Amino acid sequence: MAQTIQDVPHKIAIVTGGSRGIGRDTVLRLAARGVRSIFTYQSNEEQAQAVVALTTEAGAPGVALQLDTGVAARFDDFVARVRETLGTMGAERFDYLVNNAGTASTASFAAGTEAELDEQFAVHFKGVFLLTQKLLPLINDGGRIVNVSSGLARFAFPNRAVYGPMKAAVEALTRYMALELGPRRIAVNVVAPGAIATDFSGGIVRDNPQVNQAVADHTALGRAGLPQDVGPVIAALLSDEFGWVNAQRIEVAGGIHI
Numbered sequence: 001m002a003q004t005i006q007d008v009p010h011k012i013a014i015v016t017g018g019s020r021g022i023g024r025d026t027v028l029r030l031a032a033r034g035v036r037s038i039f040t041y042q043s044n045e046e047q048a049q050a051v052v053a054l055t056t057e058a059g060a061p062g063v064a065l066q067l068d069t070g071v072a073a074r075f076d077d078f079v080a081r082v083r084e085t086l087g088t089m090g091a092e093r094f095d096y097l098v099n100n101a102g103t104a105s106t107a108s109f110a111a112g113t114e115a116e117l118d119e120q121f122a123v124h125f126k127g128v129f130l131l132t133q134k135l136l137p138l139i140n141d142g143g144r145i146v147n148v149s150s151g152l153a154r155f156a157f158p159n160r161a162v163y164g165p166m167k168a169a170v171e172a173l174t175r176y177m178a179l180e181l182g183p184r185r186i187a188v189n190v191v192a193p194g195a196i197a198t199d200f201s202g203g204i205v206r207d208n209p210q211v212n213q214a215v216a217d218h219t220a221l222g223r224a225g226l227p228q229d230v231g232p233v234i235a236a237l238l239s240d241e242f243g244w245v246n247a248q249r250i251e252v253a254g255g256i257h258i
Contacts, residue, residue, distance in 0.1 A: 010060070012094040013238065014082065014135065015039040016069050017101030018062075019048040021198035022148065025231030026098055027051055031058040033235060038085050038094070040067040040078075040101060063088075069101040069127040070119065075134050082138060093140045096238045099128045099170075100148045104202070109161035116162055124166040129173060142185045144238045147174050149192040149249070155257040167192070171249055178247035187246040189237050194253025196225040220255025229254070 013030050017023040018039025027037045028051070037055065041048035041064055048064035055062035063085050067078050086092060103123050107116050128147060139145075149171050152164035171190050178188040195215040197206035204211050205224050215224040230252045236242055237250070 010089075011035045011096065012086065012089060012091055013037045013096035013098060014094055015098040015100055016067065016131070017041075018098075019044060019051055019064065022193060022196060022227050022230045022234075023098070023100040024051055025227040026100065026234045027062055028054055028058070029231045029235035030096075030238070031055040031060040031062065033239070034060050035096070035235075035238070036060045036089060037062040038065060038082060039063070040065055040069070042066070042068050042101070067101075069131060070103070070123040072122070072126060072130045075131050078131075079134050079138070082135070086138070093138050094135075095140050095143045097132060097135060097139060097143070097145045098148070098234055098238075099132065099145070100234075101127070102148065105163040106159045107162045108159045112162045120162050120166045124163075125169045125173065128170055132177065136181075139186065144243075145177065145181075145186060145188040146234050146237050147171075147177075147188070147190045148234075149174075149190045151192050151194040151251055151253045151256055153192060154251065174249070175247050182246075187243065189245060189248045189250065191230065191234055191237065192249055192251040192253070193230045194219065194225050194251070194256040196227060196230065198227055215256070218256055219253070220258055223254065225252070225254055 013035050015023050015027050015037050018027040019041035027039050030037055039062055052062050052064050065081055105116055105120050147170050150167040152160050153168040153171050174188050174190040181188060195205045205215060212224050216222055233252050
């Protein structure tokens with residue numbers, strides 16, 4: 001019989017790209033709620049272990065696993081490692097999945113190449129689709145999934161002609177996931193951040209004063225976003241309080257390009 005969300009003493013989340021930026025803040029917000037995370041990092045293990053230390057201090061120790069979400073051939077091995085890690089946590093299944101990992105693209109429509117299209121597709125759509133699919137046997141009935149999109153799926157911006165449409169595809173996929181996983185009472189939503197001051201895309205919003213100000217000028221609340229603006233929303237969507245929210249796109253952008 002399938003394990004249900006009430007059967008384990010603590011909730012467990014899997015967060016891709018949890019070592020930095022929005023993913024990091026999500027892992028820490030979940031830890032503050034008593035949720036333990038298995039989160040992925042691509043290459044910086046030291047950075048990932050620093051997040052593990054913070055979750056341990058919060059009383060909900062996390063586990064960092066290396067994964068490149070753009071390489072689907074490694075997903076079976078990752079799922080096996082997740083299964084093993086769950087065993088060390090005293091669980092057979094997990095409760096929440098956050099598909100957050102991503103890479104930037106600054107290609108225009110005219111300059112976009114087949115190689116860049118393939119790379120972005122592998123991470124932002126194929127990776128989300130196949131990794132979630134492979135993790136389905138391990139997620140509890142009654143669990144929750146949050147996919148991370150972008151404001152660029154709603155509005156157009158120069159030099160984002162590859163990245164933005166990939167995120168729009170994730171938003172469409174979210175609705176199909178919600179429909180098909182409904183019989184298992186798994187709710188699926190998508191969070192679309194605006195321009196966030198992180199190291200994403202070379203840190204352009206965080207480190208370039210002109211870009212940061214331009215974002216602020218086009219945002220109703222008058223500033224660029226921060227990871228701590230988005231992490232709490234993702235964590236809240238995974239909570240019981242938002243249990244009846246399903247198949248929804250929630251933009252967390254301070255009112256950019258209204």
